[in-house]
Amino acid sequence: xxxxxxxxxxxxxxxxxxxxxxxxxxxxxxxxxxxxxxxxxxxxxxxxxxxxxxxxxxxxxxxxxxxxxxxxxxxxxxxxxxxxxxxxxxxxxxxxxxxxxxxxxxxxxxxxxxxxxxxxxxxxxxxxxxxxxxxxxxxx
Numbered sequence: 001x002x003x004x005x006x007x008x009x010x011x012x013x014x015x016x017x018x019x020x021x022x023x024x025x026x027x028x029x030x031x032x033x034x035x036x037x038x039x040x041x042x043x044x045x046x047x048x049x050x051x052x053x054x055x056x057x058x059x060x061x062x063x064x065x066x067x068x069x070x071x072x073x074x075x076x077x078x079x080x081x082x083x084x085x086x087x088x089x090x091x092x093x094x095x096x097x098x099x100x101x102x103x104x105x106x107x108x109x110x111x112x113x114x115x116x117x118x119x120x121x122x123x124x125x126x127x128x129x130x131x132x133x134x135x136x137x138x139x140x
Contacts (some may be wrong), residue, residue, distance in 0.1 A: 009125030013072070016119040016128070019112065020069030023082060027063025030055065048092045061085045069119070072128020079120025086113050 002007070030039045043051035062085065065078040067126050086109045094106035124131040 007047025012119050012122045013127045020066045023062045027059050030059035039043050058085055061140050072124045072130050075124055075130050076120050079116040083116050119139050
């Protein structure tokens, strides 16, 4: 591995882990702090379609997807699911606030989507489950 490839692998790993922590904590909060029924009630009050399903989808995808990103497991799959989650959040919750607003604009969601695109479709490197699976397949 060249120094440039090593640097890219390290940058992808750091970005993936930071994104994973952000999503994991948001999912954790939905289940273990707020409570999924209260999240669903909040979604209903905001006019989110299918609020109970949406709350469960967001909670599971954020919690499990965040953990998967931290581990580097099935990163492209979870990146897509989390992008769907963020697009849903933008159009159901944040779009009326505008791009940037101290009360919840959608710029943060867009930044998360950009990060997910960047890490979701990059080689994950040795510090990930995905990278080790690819490496073991190449040895065979």
